[in-house]
Amino acid sequence: MxxxxxxxxxxxxxxxxxxxxxxxxxxxxxxxxxxxxxxxxxxxxxxxxxxxxxxxxxxxxxxxxxxxxxxxxxxxxxxxxxxxxxxxxxxxxxxxxxxxxxxxxxxxxxxxxxxxxxxxxxxxxxxxxxxxxxxxxxxxxxxxxxxxxxxxxxxxxxxxxxxxxxxxxxxxxxxxxxxxxxxxxxxRARNTVEYGVKLLLIGAASLAILTTVGIVLSLIFNTISFFGMFPAADFLFGTTWSPEGRGGSEHLGILPLLWGTLYISFVALLVAVPIGLFAAIYLSEYASRTTRAFAKPLLEVLAGIPTIVYGLFALTVVGPLLVNVFGADGLGWMQGARSVMTAGLVMGIMLIPFVSSLSDDIINAVPQAMRDGSYGLGATQSETVRQVVLPAALPGIAGAVLLAASRAIGETMIVVMGAGAAARLDLNPFEAMTTVTAKIVSQLTGDSDFASPEALVAFALGMTLFVLTLGLNILALYIVRKYREQYE
Incomplete structure (x- = not known):
């Protein structure tokens, strides 16, 4: 059966x-x-x-x-x-x-x-x-x-x-x-049932924790297996990524992938942080209730769009648009539609609701008494926002930015479709590059032999990405909690 x-x-x-x-x-x-x-x-x-x-x-x-x-x-x-x-x-x-x-x-x-x-x-x-x-x-x-x-x-x-x-x-x-x-x-049926429900809740919480532990352990064990076949120093400090079976320790260096990841995330944050922060200030301090009730849900719709749609948007709209301006017919800086700038701009659009929504909640948590005190001293609304509200909300806003950064570092589809697959160390934002997540996908696509370094390197990349995003999340949560302890 x-x-x-x-x-x-x-x-x-x-x-x-x-x-x-x-x-x-x-x-x-x-x-x-x-x-x-x-x-x-x-x-x-x-x-x-x-x-x-x-x-x-x-x-x-x-x-x-x-x-x-x-x-x-x-x-x-x-x-x-x-x-x-x-x-x-x-x-x-x-x-x-x-x-x-x-x-x-x-x-x-x-x-x-x-x-x-x-x-x-x-x-x-x-x-x-x-x-x-x-x-x-x-x-x-x-x-x-x-x-x-x-x-x-x-x-x-x-x-x-x-x-x-x-x-x-x-x-x-x-x-x-x-x-x-x-x-x-x-x-005593009620006592037995309530005790059973309590055990079920404990089991559900334990399952979530054990799942996290299992993910971490799988990364650790496979990473250890990879470093048993491949020198850790060459992986961490190598400047060339080319795992096509040509041999040589220099071909699995993570530095070009880390550079592409951080570069694209930096461009995305340059787009998302100013726009998201300004949107949050407007919605919390200047917008009427009617405008806020309409604009905030509409802005947060961006967070619900699948990333594959953002990737298609980057590939078919943003990339060709940038080529028209910065390509051979324009300034001559850009060779193709896939580039750091293409992926960064679209990823920044995706991150806007993360920054704006979190910052809006944090700004609204600033006590109204602080605003009233500023107005009582003769400050204007813009002066109150600049000199009272934003300094008070700054730790929480910093936490929101770090959370958005960890989200950007872990993005895959936008990078695959918008940034290309070239692993290189380059400062030109109009060149194609790739990230750690994109290479994890490419290394595990198809029939992978998990006894080879070319497949196990995906787990080492995942472990590196896990440590990086975990550090950002811990730092963000520390800042946010410190802020809440101060103003709640």
Whole structure:
């Protein structure tokens, strides 16, 4: 039975348990609800919770762990002579999984019987024709070892599905029966349900934390593996990026990528910070309520536009426009539509709502008494804004700018489409450059061999970017918290 049908069954069992548990509690006190310790719904929720949650946890863990264990077991049966490294083994396992899926589809559609699967001969055209009939395309010839591994994978997956069905239904039934048995008028159902909800909330918070820890650990371990194959000094201080397999430690230097990342982010902040800050000052200090109610949501719409749309805008509108002005027909500074300036301008437009919205909230948090005191001393509104409001809000505005900077450093699509793919150290903003995020995408695109430095370098790039953005976020949060402690 599939995981989806199991989920539907245990949800139906939980709904039934809610109705029966509620009715059993009321019946246990002769219909007088005043004699119940808790409201009737709590008894129903208790039965539903014990029938659903343990079974759901078992189902979720099983669905995650079963494919990992089966793939590890099947890959151990692949002869060592068929592969030389982990990358080739992964490609072989991809073929094994496709063949196993095709055999399973053929069996479900009645194209072949379970006995017929074990009589297929990879040397004939029957197997390829069978897989083609269910829409599975295999690029290379299927060897006897791959077919044997696919049969083993399908058999173990089928056995695992049956075991999962049995275990999940048993757990759900035991929880249902145990909850029904404890249901009585004196049972403290509310306390149990609230404690269960508390555990669920703790689990949700822990899952978010563990996900973060898992991401960090995956970066760390793969980065360590990369530095085991490649000198760390050449990566951190190299000035050339060319990972096309030509060898040489100088070809994986991160400095050109860091330079492009910081350069494009700097141009973006030059656009976003003045415009966003001026917009925030106008909306908080000068605009009427009607104008503010209309303009602020309209400005924040920019934050909801997908970055791929910004990338298309950079490639088809901003880039050609800059070429017309700074290209060969203009000043002659720009050779193509992709450049630091193209990506920086469009990224700056994207960051405007980040700066304006955060700065607007921070400016509005400045106590009105400070403005009134300034007006009482005879200052004009513009003088009050310049000499009272902005100095008071400056720590918070600095935090907003740093948060926008971390957002700019992590941007990918605008850079890929607007800045180009050239890794170079250059001061000319009209030249094409690239960033760390763009190269992470390019290194992991296609069939990557994760045992090679050319693929593992993506994790080292990600770790560098993670440390950089984490530092900016910590600095921004420190400044914002210091500001809030001072004025709240």
């Amino acid at each position: 599939s995981a989806l049908w199991l989920l539907i069954i245990i949800l139906a069992l939980a709904a039934t348990g809610f109705i029966l548990g509620r009715g059993r509690a009321v019946a246990s006190v002769g219909g007088d609800r005043r004699k119940l310790h808790s409201l009737p719904n709590y008894y129903g929720f208790n039965v539903a919770m014990l029938a659903l949650v343990p079974a759901l946890l078992v189902l979720a863990v099983w669905v995650v762990i079963q494919p990992i264990m089966i793939n590890a077991n099947v890959s151990g049966h692949i002869p060592d002579a068929l592969y030389s490294d982990a990358g080739q083994l992964n490609l072989i396992m991809s073929d094994v999984n496709r063949v196993a899926d095709g055999l399973g589809d053929a069996l479900r559609q009645g194209v072949i019987t379970a006995e017929g699967i074990h009589t297929l001969d990879p040397e004939t055209s029957d197997l390829r024709a069978l897989l083609g009939s269910v829409g599975v395309a295999i690029g290379s010839d299927i060897s006897a070892d791959i077919l044997t591994a696919a049969r083993l994978l399908r058999d173990q997956s089928t056995t695992g599905q049956r075991a999962m069905t049995f275990v999940v239904l048993v757990v759900a039934s035991l929880g249902f029966l145990a909850a029904m048995r404890m249901t009585s008028g004196t049972f």
